[in-house]
Amino acid sequence: MSGKKRKFVIIGAGVAGVAAALAIREEDGDASITLVDEEADFPHYRFMLGDVLLGTKDERGIFIKDERFFDEKEIKLRRGQKVLKLSVTEKYVFLSNNERLTFDAILISVGRREVIPSHLKQYSRWLSLFSTLENTLTIKSRIPHAKRAILRGKGFNALELARVLLRSGLEVVLVTPDKRLTYPSMPEEENEDLRRIITEAGILLREGEDINRIEEKNMHTYSVELLSGDRHRR
């Protein structure tokens, strides 16, 4: 060992990136560790976004660790900076603020991104994903103006969002393009149980359907047309 400080760059400051930074710090008290994330928000637990939406937790309540902890551990956070380029041969990353960070070791923990499906991109300004603190706060700001929410998707995130919006007093329509509410590995009987629970809870389930068109009626009111031709007002 030359005694030179090793430089680690971690792309993605979700639970995986933060856990990796802490593990590196435990192994190497001198290393330079930089966590880069394109989201401007402080690293937080995504699975708690429903609590923020419901108002049972504030933003700070879902932070993985607080600012002081990162300072004490000497883990540098670069928030709101997207990694645009990575060179493993020249050992650098290039960030959206035009900065170049060099490294001895790189770790990629970028998770999975939800995206608006291509046939709905033209309506993006009226749609929200439920994946980051930022878009959760956007959804939250829309709740007071809404009577009904139309959700599109499947899996636990869609069900969590449906649960929270229902508890916030909205009528909820869940449009699932697939015939399954969750993942293929879930047995059909369990899928059926889930279907029953959801329907009994008051969620209007539209399985095997998709959104075809969205029209703005007036501020905060939209008409959503499904492929079958059915219309729902949001």
Ligand SMILES: Cc1cc2nc3c(=O)[nH]c(=O)nc-3n(C[C@H](O)[C@H](O)[C@H](O)COP(=O)(O)OP(=O)(O)OC[C@H]3O[C@@H](n4cnc5c(N)ncnc54)[C@H](O)[C@@H]3O)c2cc1C
């Ligand atoms: C609402 C909701 C509820 C959930 N509930 C559960 C649950 O109950 N149980 C469960 O097990 N899981 C749940 N999940 C999933 C869980 O949150 C994820 O599995 C977990 O966040 C994955 O952690 P990660 O660190 O691998 O990735 P992420 O949390 O996705 O973090 C990756 C980070 O990489 C950043 N990034 C990506 N590309 C770049 C780039 N080019 N430059 C810079 N930064 C970049 C992203 O901004 C992001 O912050 C839920 C997710 C959501 C959204």
